[in-house]
Amino acid sequence: xxxxxxxxxxxxxxxxxxxxxxxxxxxxxxxxxxxxxxxxxxxxxxxxxxxxxxxxxxxxxxxxxxxxxxxxxxxxxxxxxxxxxxxxxxxxxxxxxxxxxxxxxxxxxxxxxxxxxxxxxxxxxxxxxxxxxxxxxxxxxxxxxxxxxxxxxxxxxxxxxxxxxxxxxxxxxxxxxxxxxxxxxxxxxxxxxxxxxxxxxxxxxxxxxxxxxxxxxxxxxxxxxxxxxxxxxxxxxxxxxxxxxxxxxxxxxxxxxxxxxxxxxxxxxxxxxxxxxxxxxxxxxxxxxxxxxxxxxxxxxxxxxxxxxxxxxxxxxxxxxxxxxxxxxxxxxxxxxxxxxxxxxxxxxxxxxxxxxxxxxxxxxxxxxxxxxxxxxxxxxxxxxxxxxxxxxxxxxxxxxxxxxxxxxxxxxxxxxxxxxxxxxxxxxxxxxxxxxxxxxxxxxxxxxxxxxxxxxxxxxxxxxxxxxxxxxxxxxxxxxxxxxxxxxxxxxxxxxxxxxxxxxxxxxxxxxxxxxxxxxxxxxxxxxxxxxxxxxxxxxxxxxxxxxxxxxxxxxxxxxxxxxxxxxxxxxxxxxxxxxxxxxxxxxxxxxxxxxxxxxxxxxxxxxxxxxxxxxxxxxxxxxxxxxxxxxxxxxxxxxxxxxxxxxxxxxxxxxxxxxxxxxxxxxxxxxxxxxxxxxxxxxxxxxxxxxxxxxxxxxxxxxxx
DNA sequence: GCGTTTTTCGT
DNA sequence: CGAAAAACG
Numbered sequence: 001x002x003x004x005x006x007x008x009x010x011x012x013x014x015x016x017x018x019x020x021x022x023x024x025x026x027x028x029x030x031x032x033x034x035x036x037x038x039x040x041x042x043x044x045x046x047x048x049x050x051x052x053x054x055x056x057x058x059x060x061x062x063x064x065x066x067x068x069x070x071x072x073x074x075x076x077x078x079x080x081x082x083x084x085x086x087x088x089x090x091x092x093x094x095x096x097x098x099x100x101x102x103x104x105x106x107x108x109x110x111x112x113x114x115x116x117x118x119x120x121x122x123x124x125x126x127x128x129x130x131x132x133x134x135x136x137x138x139x140x141x142x143x144x145x146x147x148x149x150x151x152x153x154x155x156x157x158x159x160x161x162x163x164x165x166x167x168x169x170x171x172x173x174x175x176x177x178x179x180x181x182x183x184x185x186x187x188x189x190x191x192x193x194x195x196x197x198x199x200x201x202x203x204x205x206x207x208x209x210x211x212x213x214x215x216x217x218x219x220x221x222x223x224x225x226x227x228x229x230x231x232x233x234x235x236x237x238x239x240x241x242x243x244x245x246x247x248x249x250x251x252x253x254x255x256x257x258x259x260x261x262x263x264x265x266x267x268x269x270x271x272x273x274x275x276x277x278x279x280x281x282x283x284x285x286x287x288x289x290x291x292x293x294x295x296x297x298x299x300x301x302x303x304x305x306x307x308x309x310x311x312x313x314x315x316x317x318x319x320x321x322x323x324x325x326x327x328x329x330x331x332x333x334x335x336x337x338x339x340x341x342x343x344x345x346x347x348x349x350x351x352x353x354x355x356x357x358x359x360x361x362x363x364x365x366x367x368x369x370x371x372x373x374x375x376x377x378x379x380x381x382x383x384x385x386x387x388x389x390x391x392x393x394x395x396x397x398x399x400x401x402x403x404x405x406x407x408x409x410x411x412x413x414x415x416x417x418x419x420x421x422x423x424x425x426x427x428x429x430x431x432x433x434x435x436x437x438x439x440x441x442x443x444x445x446x447x448x449x450x451x452x453x454x455x456x457x458x459x460x461x462x463x464x465x466x467x468x469x470x471x472x473x474x475x476x477x478x479x480x481x482x483x484x485x486x487x488x489x490x491x492x493x494x495x496x497x498x499x500x501x502x503x504x505x506x507x508x509x510x511x512x513x514x515x516x517x518x519x520x521x522x523x524x525x526x527x528x529x530x531x532x533x534x535x536x537x538x539x540x541x542x543x544x545x546x547x548x549x550x551x552x553x554x555x556x557x558x559x560x561x562x563x564x565x566x567x568x569x570x571x572x573x574x575x576x577x578x579x580x581x582x583x584x585x586x587x588x589x590x591x592x593x594x595x596x597x598x599x600x601x602x603x604x605x606x607x608x609x610x611x612x613x614x615x616x617x618x619x620x621x622x623x624x625x626x627x628x629x630x631x632x633x634x635x636x637x638x639x640x641x642x643x644x645x646x647x648x649x650x651x652x653x654x655x656x657x658x659x660x661x662x663x664x665x666x667x668x669x670x671x672x673x674x675x676x677x678x679x680x681x682x683x684x685x686x687x688x689x690x691x692x693x694x695x696x697x698x699x700x701x702x703x704x705x706x707x
Numbered sequence: 708g709c710g711t712t713t714t715t716c717g718t
Numbered sequence: 719c720g721a722a723a724a725a726c727g
Contacts, residue, residue: 153718289718395718402718713725 005096006031006178008089010075012108014101014131014250015059016210017066019168022099033093033178034067036060037086038188039079043107046386048151049379050191054199055208055244057190059249062209072177078186083115090124092183098124101131101250104294105386106301132250133291134158134165134258137298140519147299154295155288168256205347206245206382213246221260226268235336235351235442241283244383247290254287261287286352293387304390305371307399312406314510316503317369324368326490327358328376330452333482333489336363336439337467339452346452348382353442359396364406365496367503370397406504439465455479455486469631 007026008611011034014020026032042046048056063076079085090098096118103112116126130136140146140157148154159477191199207215224231224239233241246252260282268276296303307313326332330341349357355377367575374393379386391400398406446464450457456464458478463470468482468489475482483486 155718285718292718392718400718709727711726713723715723716721717719 005094006033007097007099008032008086008093008095008178010098010100011035011036011063012085012100012250013101013248015063015540016173016213016251016253017070018210018214019065019131019253019256020101021131022101022127022187023167024172025127025129026097026099027172027175029097029099032072032180033075033089033095033173033180033183034072035075035077035086035183036063037077037079037082037084037087038186038190039085042081042082045375046107046378049381049384049653050195050198051202051382052200052384053190054195055206055245055249055382057188058208059210059251060188062211066210069173070172071175073180074185075180075183076185076188078188082111083118087118087122089183090119090122094182095178098126099128101129102136103132104137104298106297106304109298109301123291126393129165131253133294134255134287135161136292137295142294147295147519149288150401151292151400154292155285158288158291159284165255165258168253168259171558202382205349208245208249208251210246210251213243213251216242216246217252217257217260221264225261225264225283226273226276226279229275229282230279232282232353235340235354235448240351244388248383248385248388254290257287258284267450290385290388293391294383297387303394304374307370307397308394309399309401309690311399311511312399314507314514315367316408316506318367319369320366323366323490324372326487327362327366327368331487331490332361332366333468333488335446335449335453335456335467335489336443338447339443343454344380348380350381355392356396356515357442359393363393363397364500365491365493367496367500370394391595405432405499421464453486489600496505616673618636 007029009023009026009032014022015022023032023034026034060074060076063428064076067074077085077089077090086098089095096116100112100115103109112128118538119126135158137147140154140161142153142157148157154417220243224241227239243252243257247254247257261283265277265280267281296308300308307472327337327341328345330345331336332338332341336354337358340350340358343354344350359370359373359377362368363370370393374389375391377389378386381389389652394400439449443465444461446456446459449464455468456478459467459470459480460474460478463474467475467480467486470478470480480486561665
């Protein structure tokens with residue numbers, strides 16, 4: 001593979017030189033031009049937030065200096081069209097090969113697919129690799145070759161695959177630089193003047209860059225990991241790994257994390273250290289959730305905008321921007337929620353447990369549309385990650401096949417103890433006032449609340465999580481005047497509970513009506529247009545500050561059935577409306593599909609729908625009649641690859657980078673149908689028990705029909 | 708100790 | 719809600 005021309009190594013969210021298969025392949029092939037392309041407008045509404053861009057800026061600088069010490073440097077390009085920019089880079093450097101690592105978010109799946117097609121058509125050899133996951137999504141499936149729909153089963157399989165995840169690669173010793181001088185870098189601007197001040201503080205707490213990521217990993221493994229199972233629920237303990245932003249940008253490979261952690265586990269197991277072993281399992285589970293988020297995103301490319309189970313689209317969301325604002329500012333009147341929201345705003349960071357608290361409060365108490373919350377997380381979290389956050393919010397909203405349901409209100413009658421969903425806010429037990437509020441579980445001494453809500457700092461612990469119950473004298477002594485320097489609860493919990501039940505019964509009513517309509521064939525019966533997910537509205541319409549409604553505790557407030565509207569919080573840098581994009585893409589995909597190179601032996605069915613390559617493979621695996629097939633294969637392969645390919649089976653390895661995850665935008669109709677199918681379900685769990693396979697079957701059948 | 712009841716917890 | 723763990727007697 002060496003010889004004429006150099007290789008482009010296209011860096012994206014794999015900003016490291018160690019265990020970077022694309023870089024390693026480039027180095028193996030000869031001279032390398034490393035390039036990073038900044039085209040955030042392509043991410044649609046998910047233009048990275050301020051802190052995320054701050055991280056990226058520093059991570060890129062770090063990568064550049066690492067590459068320089070190895071013999072080349074990082075070319076940076078500003079672009080509004082990544083694929084044509086790639087093409088330019090190829091032309092100007094005379095490259096003949098392109099290497100990059102897989103991403104699994106819907107934007108990347110589509111863009112990478114196009115990149116591969118376009119460059120392959122230009123005679124460029126495109127090779128891609130798994131660098132982000134233990135296993136590529138299409139490697140993990142059940143015995144029938146179908147993707148898992150529950151996390152537990154998925155993760156169990158991951159941990160018992162017939163082959164281990166790849167061992168991490170060492171960094172290259174030296175990189176032969178391609179003709180980088182023929183391809184000048186653009187200066188990338190990641191923060192504007194107004195953001196610099198806020199960003200200045202970040203550097204005190206965080207150090208982006210791949211070798212800092214390694215340091216964080218080592219620190220964690222040698223320190224807090226062993227206590228992980230004990231401490232994981234404390235809101236402010238420094239016992240998490242703090243790896244998530246590093247992992248998001250690929251500064252450290254998850255496979256390296258996995259291997260090192262596993263080694264520790266074996267060690268502790270030998271010593272009979274049960275707690276340590278358990279800690280590792282728990283930590284690995286959180287790694288597994290990250291894997292699962294990619295898995296879900298790959299198999300259900302719309303999971304960042306549509307509930308996976310369809311009933312939620314009938315939930316009457318409270319569309320109240322005043323609530324939304326109060327939540328963002330940490331002025332809901334619930335100390336733990338408010339402390340969390342202020343920490344998020346101030347630092348871009350939240351402990352996982354607090355994320356659950358604030359997002360549950362958002363969905364279940366305020367009943368605001370979940371996507372608003374997800375968008376806010378995206379804009380403010382240092383480790384904002386589309387797939388992980390989508391999974392998290394869907395989990396909270398009760399729309400995952402294995403998640404808990406939205407309406408988990410326990411035994412209201414039996415014991416006059418009720419909870420608004422398990423771990424979240426409230427556990428009432430008349431007997432134990434100290435544990436009346438869930439806050440005490442995560443923050444038993446109120447230290448976390450006091451840190452982030454100085455106005456409550458002088459309140460005794462007894463009342464710190466429910467100041468509205470405190471006697472007036474106590475409040476006075478603490479210098480608190482509720483409704484003045486700290487808000488009264490924005491929503492009474494009982495009122496919220498009643499409203500939630502009301503909303504849920506409304507949801508099921510609508511859902512049943514819709515199902516009935518479907519069965520009668522009168523599909524349009526119940527305001528489908530109203531209930532159908534709508535894409536993002538024009539920014540102005542949702543601009544949060546345009547019209548702030550008076551804070552009303554009025555129970556009859558605006559409710560809407562569109563859970564798809566997301567206020568725009570970033571200054572509008574968006575290029576096009578989403579519909580336009582997908583329309584555009586649909587055409588493009590259809591047009592280009594026929595042009596997929598078919599000069600490769602494995603590409604036996606070039607005309608096959610490329611809708612979801614993972615699925616295609618899995619079907620092949622299941623039937624066992626044909627080996628897995630990749631409908632898109634890159635042009636030039638060497639003989640080894642072809643042989644590996646033709647002898648492949650379900651447990652094949654993809655070390656040598658033939659596969660690019662493919663998603664074509666016609667999936668939009670696919671997901672709609674998925675949701676549509678699920679509308680026929682009364683409760684997801686019972687349905688799944690009765691028809692454990694129906695998810696996949698209906699799903700995949702639909703898929704092949706769309707072809 | 709061990710059957711029974713209570714509490715916890717869940718991606 | 720239902721399984722698993724803890725607490726009870």
